[in-house]
Every structure is written in structure tokens, then in C-alpha cells.
Amino acid sequence: MAAFATVGPTPSTSAPIVAPELGNSHAKVRVVIFEDLECPDCAHWRELMNNGIFAEYRHTVRFEFRDYPLSQHPWAYNAALLARFFATKSPKLYFAWQNFCFTHQDQITATNLLQYAVAMGQAAGIPSAQVEGAFSDPALFAAIRRDQLQGERWGIKHTPTILVGRNRPGMDRDGSLDMHGLAEATTPAQLRQMIADLEQK
Numbered sequence: 001m002a003a004f005a006t007v008g009p010t011p012s013t014s015a016p017i018v019a020p021e022l023g024n025s026h027a028k029v030r031v032v033i034f035e036d037l038e039c040p041d042c043a044h045w046r047e048l049m050n051n052g053i054f055a056e057y058r059h060t061v062r063f064e065f066r067d068y069p070l071s072q073h074p075w076a077y078n079a080a081l082l083a084r085f086f087a088t089k090s091p092k093l094y095f096a097w098q099n100f101c102f103t104h105q106d107q108i109t110a111t112n113l114l115q116y117a118v119a120m121g122q123a124a125g126i127p128s129a130q131v132e133g134a135f136s137d138p139a140l141f142a143a144i145r146r147d148q149l150q151g152e153r154w155g156i157k158h159t160p161t162i163l164v165g166r167n168r169p170g171m172d173r174d175g176s177l178d179m180h181g182l183a184e185a186t187t188p189a190q191l192r193q194m195i196a197d198l199e200q201k
Helices: 040-056 077-088 091-103 115-124 128-136 140-156 188-200
Strands: 029-035 063-068 163-165 183-185
Touching: 029 140, 029 188, 040 091, 040 188, 063 077, 063 140, 077 091, 077 115, 077 128, 077 140, 077 183, 091 115, 115 128, 115 183, 163 188, 183 188
Parallel strands: 029 063
Antiparallel strands: 029 163, 163 183
């Protein structure tokens, strides 16, 4: 069972699906993470995040996620599309699928990716036909394209790219990206320092 989303369906006229967030949506600080589910460095960062950073800053930081599959990774785009599909079902499934991809990168291929997604869907009571139908949903393609365009405007060349800045009430709730004041953090120590600096302002 293989899935190849090389060409999307007719563009959607509805608003693209916004990825779930973690943390406090009303926090003073926002962290925007551009990631690729097939990227080993992204997997390493997610492990660090899951093992402390998300919990440490769950009350004081708004964590936002952007899908930025790189062209050299054969199954990254389809994995991102499936993540957005699971986001339509529940935030828990969205993050479960992301974490599964990150922790099983050595087992997933372009050929078996959909099998894993169908299995996760069935375990959550989602029929396989719905999972497979993700590849004909224009809104899912639009969501990925919006994130890609944001990254291109920023000039992102690698993943993960982790941007830190001030948050405001209602900021970018539609999945857009106000790039004013955002700066990149390249290490966990730098990320923590940037968060601390912004919290004190």
C-alpha cells in the first residue's frame, strides 16, 4: 500500500487546517518550529522537547508547529499530509503521529508509510478509507503549502528551524506567521536563554 502525493487535488477554497499547538496560547513568548518528519535532526530536537522542554515551559510558552518537508526526503511530504489529517481528528493523534514518525525513521519508507498511518487510524477508530482519503483532500495540501511559503519567505534552508519571539493575544490563530521580532535558536541552551530574556521584558 503506497501513497504518493506528488500532485495535489484541485486547490481548496476553505481555510487551510491549522496544526495544533502546545503550551499556553496566551503566554508572552512564542516558539515556532519548522520541521520535517523524516529529518534526523528534527527527531533529536523533538526528543529533547518531549523529555523536558515542553513540560518545563507548558505555562509560559506557546509552541507552534509548521510542516516543512524537504525535497530530499522521499516520504516527508506524505507524512506531513497525514499529520494534518490526524489533526482534524484530535491534537493527540496529530502529535502521536509526529512522534511515531520521529521515532521510527529507520523503519518507515515511502512504500509502507500509509500502512503505518492506517494502523494508527484503526487503533483510534478511524476507517482506513478515511486515512487513505487524506491524499485527495485539498485543505490538507493547502495547509502544507502555506507552511512552505512561510518558510520560503523566512529563507529557511534546513530543519529544524526554531524561531522565538513575543506572543500577542490572538496572534496568528489562523496559522499565518507574523515574522516581526522572530529570531532563530540553534541549541537548547540558546532557546532557554531567549525564552528567559523575553519573559523578563
